[in-house]
Amino acid sequence: MTKLFERLFRLPVACRRSSISFEKYWLLVPVFCCLAACGDLYLDAPHGSNISLMPKDKPAVIEAEQVVWFKYWGNEPFSAPETHAATIIEAHHLFEARIRMVNTFADALISMFTGPFGFPRRTLIVEGNPQASDDYVAANPSRILPKP
Amino acid sequence: MKPCRRLLLLIAISLCMTACFRTELAAPEGKDVRILSQDEPVNFTTEYKNFYLFGGLLPVWTTQPEEIIVEQDLAEVRVRTQDTISDAVITVFSSLIPIMVFPQHVVVEGNRRTQVETPKE
Numbered sequence A: 001m002t003k004l005f006e007r008l009f010r011l012p013v014a015c016r017r018s019s020i021s022f023e024k025y026w027l028l029v030p031v032f033c034c035l036a037a038c039g040d041l042y043l044d045a046p047h048g049s050n051i052s053l054m055p056k057d058k059p060a061v062i063e064a065e066q067v068v069w070f071k072y073w074g075n076e077p078f079s080a081p082e083t084h085a086a087t088i089i090e091a092h093h094l095f096e097a098r099i100r101m102v103n104t105f106a107d108a109l110i111s112m113f114t115g116p117f118g119f120p121r122r123t124l125i126v127e128g129n130p131q132a133s134d135d136y137v138a139a140n141p142s143r144i145l146p147k148p
Numbered sequence B: 001m002k003p004c005r006r007l008l009l010l011i012a013i014s015l016c017m018t019a020c021f022r023t024e025l026a027a028p029e030g031k032d033v034r035i036l037s038q039d040e041p042v043n044f045t046t047e048y049k050n051f052y053l054f055g056g057l058l059p060v061w062t063t064q065p066e067e068i069i070v071e072q073d074l075a076e077v078r079v080r081t082q083d084t085i086s087d088a089v090i091t092v093f094s095s096l097i098p099i100m101v102f103p104q105h106v107v108v109e110g111n112r113r114t115q116v117e118t119p120k121e
Helices: A002-009 A023-036 A085-093 A107-119 A133-139 B003-016 B066-072 B085-094
Strands: A040-041 A051-053 A062-071 A094-102 A121-130 B022-025 B044-053 B058-060 B074-082 B102-112
Touching: A002 B044, A040 A121, A051 B044, A062 A085, A062 B003, A085 A094, A085 A133, A107 A121, B022 B066, B044 B066, B066 B074, B066 B102, B085 B102
Parallel strands: A051 A094
Antiparallel strands: A040 B074, A062 A121, A094 A121, A094 B022, B044 B058, B044 B102, B074 B102
């Protein structure tokens, strides 16, 4: 790691006076400040619903991703409903779900350029099984999992 | 090393540090847990920070909500992830030394199984 940074910044980690200069490390500070900015994300269910939480290894029919953009370095979202997993659950009519908040490769790449201007992004991922109507069950009998 | 290659290397290093930066809400095996909506009352709340080194590459001292659910025997739960001012301060100062600590603030709210009434139909 020290050789990597030494090559990257042409900075000797230890000099004759046994002092370490961190001048060029300051270059990393704004980068990581921007990566740190995020905002609040809510892993919740829609109002008035009865959504079961799935275990990790249970098969899921639906996997939906929602990219959430923030402004003012994460202080405010562009769209408040997008910060709630409940929005995804309601849109897909799920009756059971599990939720993840992640910082994907795309989030990191794009935030590298948009973050300095105050626009970071994160991703909400919801996996679940939809509320089965009679027509859906009749059309997809193999895809229906028993309710918990 | 040429400046453009140096920049590309810096970007590549930064991008690699995204894999472990995540919060997962899943039920423990064999447990019936319900996901709460944002406006429902709760009688249990806990907040903690997950720490990742090298910008998120290496998770250290992390706790997923599933562990809280088991520990507190929650029958209903919701989770919120935040980035607080203290997280930003920790990130800024830790980026001065090559460990680059990324904290993630997590709030877990819920109701314990012993205190939950008959589930709603």
